[in-house]
Amino acid sequence: MTQDTLPSTQDRYVIVGDGIAGSSAAETLAAETDAQITVLTAESEPLYNRVMIKEFAKGTLPESAVQIHDRDWYEDRGIDLRLSTRVVDLDTRAGVVQTDDGEQIASDELVIATGGSPRRLPVPNADADGVTSFWTIEDAARIREQAASADSGVIVGGGLLGIDYAAIASTQDVDAHYLIREDRWFSRAMSETGAAIVHDALRERGVTPVFETEVERFETDGTGQVSATVDDDGQIYDSDCVGVAIGTEPNVDFLAETPIAAEGGVRVDEFLRTDVPGVWAAGDVARYHDRRLDRRVQNGSWGSAAAQGDLVAQNLLAGRGDREAFAFVPSYTVTHFEFPMASFGHPALGETYRERQYDDREWRRLAFRDGKLVGGVLIGDLAPMGTLSDVVASGQRVQRQSPDLLARDVELPGEHTPVPAASD
Ligand SMILES: Cc1cc2nc3c(=O)[nH]c(=O)nc-3n(C[C@H](O)[C@H](O)[C@H](O)COP(=O)(O)OP(=O)(O)OC[C@H]3O[C@@H](n4cnc5c(N)ncnc54)[C@H](O)[C@@H]3O)c2cc1C
Structure with a gap:
């Protein structure tokens, strides 16, 4: 080469x-x-x-x-x-x-x-018919078909893709249980307060979250089709279909x-x-x-x-010296509920967190590391995301100004000059 x-x-x-x-x-x-x-x-x-x-x-x-x-x-x-x-x-x-x-x-x-x-669940019958993971258009076709004929379902995995499965179950009228290993959804980035808004929205849409639980095995009928999910407490959930979203x-x-x-x-x-x-x-x-x-x-x-x-x-x-360092601030938006939600930057990498709830469906949490804003999650009002992403991009130490960053209409913490584009 x-x-x-x-x-x-x-x-x-x-x-x-x-x-x-x-x-x-x-x-x-x-x-x-x-x-x-x-x-x-x-x-x-x-x-x-x-x-x-x-x-x-x-x-x-x-x-x-x-x-x-x-x-x-x-x-x-x-x-x-x-x-x-x-x-x-x-x-x-x-x-x-x-x-x-x-x-x-x-x-x-x-x-x-x-x-x-998608990562596979290392439990008995994880390859049964009706147990799906979600990454390709073929997966989507399979999930759509199974959900359309299912009365009951189980979703496994407390991350962003699990929420997509929950939305599919809700839209297709599947009575679903959502099994989450941790004590709340998206626990790496969300506090109990923020996660509670999502839990309520799930329940309203017919999806019941179950916390601190792990799948022990799936049961099948005589044809190899999944029929139930058994968790580590021995609880049995009817499952005409199962969606596994435990990372990639x-x-x-x-x-x-x-x-x-x-x-x-x-x-x-x-x-x-x-x-x-x-x-x-x-x-x-x-x-x-x-x-x-x-x-x-x-x-x-x-x-x-x-x-x-x-x-x-x-x-x-580019020739040596003209190359640019990757400095893009990532984001991920969820629009399945009555309220929008988004994460930006690296909300799980904070050393300290600051958050504020504005009303029962509006909330914001900011992650700081070494005094810098490194990411966050917004529920309800996504308008501040552009400004907050700019603050992440600036790389400035802004933690002391966190009240400004949590103001409903974000006020910029003084001048924040973007980090100059780096080259080698
Ligand atoms: C259901 C779903 C919902 C999502 N929703 C959002 C969202 O709302 N917002 C958001 O920002 N992101 C979302 N994502 C994530 C986003 O889609 C991915 O981050 C993005 O597609 C990654 O792009 P990529 O090109 O890096 O990888 P991929 O899209 O995974 O593409 C990799 C390609 O490489 C091919 N490949 C792999 N191995 C080989 C090999 N050995 N030889 C040849 N080809 C190979 C694969 O077949 C695939 O086509 C979602 C993902 C899924 C599955």
């Missing part, structure tokens, strides 16, 4: 993954160069909107509405898209990836944008024999470079160095994956 040299039209760029990160990288590369661009994806469809597949599963959107690109989009840009093509190995010395049908594809620069796959594992199996550090995600620097020259990573799979936090973090959001895809392409094309 190449050693930090300027790009030429002879270069071969290979991108593994056609989610929003891989696709954005391909789009930027195609716009900026005449080089050869190949995108390899395990999925059978070109890029679709993963964020919107919950609406398809709810039954509120047709499948066609979540499509983003068709094959012509790639062809028009000279991008060689290979669908249903899984990369199984990488030879970093030769710069060659191997696909599951035995093909070897050489690259000068390689972008790993393989995202993650990065798709890095094909890197096992390479020198690329990939535990928990592909390790990259602030410019999204791995330790191996010519190999980059972007999107959910990338564990990047965040200069503001001075630590490696990983984002799991659409906007961040898109921004990393674009940046990785720009950095790959």
Whole structure:
């Protein structure tokens, strides 16, 4: 693979993954160069909107509405898209990836944008019919079909994807129990006060949260279809369908024999470079160095994956000294309830937290680390999110001004100059 040299039209760029990160990288590369661009994806469809597949599963959107690109989009840009093509190995010395049908594809620069796959529950009958996880359009079709014919259901996992399952159950009239291992929903980022607003909203929509409980096993009927969920207290919940949302594992199996550090995600620097020259990573799979936090973090959001895809392409094309550090502040919005809700930055990385409740459906919590605002969660009024994200981006120590940041209409804590764009 190449050693930090300027790009030429002879270069071969290979991108593994056609989610929003891989696709954005391909789009930027195609716009900026005449080089050869190949995108390899395990999925059978070109890029679709993963964020919107919950609406398809709810039954509120047709499948066609979540499509983003068709094959012509790639062809028009000279991008060689290979669908249903899984990369199984990488030879970093030769710069060659191997696909599951035995093909070897050489690259000068390689972008790993393989995202993650849902973690499986290690309990008996977790593979029964009717037990689903949620990541692809095929998953969404399965969930939609099962929920449509189910009377009862169970959701497992107290995070953001669990809420999507809860919304699907509610829209499809499934009487659901929502099993959460911790004492509240999204416990890494929410206090009891904030989580209680969500718990009430779940109950109002026919979803009953159950706390401090773990699944022990699933029971099936004679045909292999799930029929019940049994928790570690021996409580039995009727389950015509089950949705498991207990986090994701990065798709890095094909890197096992390479020198690329990939535990928990592909390790990259602030410019999204791995330790191996010519190999980059972007999107959910990338564990990047965040200069503001001075630590490696990983984002799991659409906007961040898109921004990393674009940046990785720009950095790959830029000469040494012109590369930009990744400084985007991620966010994730939930719109299933009567009130909107959003998290921004890294709300689970706070050392100290400040919060305020404005009324029974309006609440805000801010996470501070080393005196800096690093993230937060808002319920009810999302208008301050832009300003608060700017404060995160500024990297300034603002904890003393937290009353201003918690004011209903956020007042900026004095001048906060954005951290200058960094280059290597
Ligand atoms: C149901 C659902 C709802 C969501 N809602 C929101 C939301 O409201 N807001 C938000 O910000 N984010 C949301 N997200 C998260 C968001 O979709 C992801 O953060 C984003 O899609 C990550 O993009 P990515 O390109 O990094 O990875 P992915 O979208 O996971 O794409 C990775 C691609 O790589 C392919 N791949 C993996 N391994 C290989 C291999 N070995 N060879 C070839 N191809 C491979 C995969 O098939 C996949 O197509 C949601 C996710 C889901 C599943």
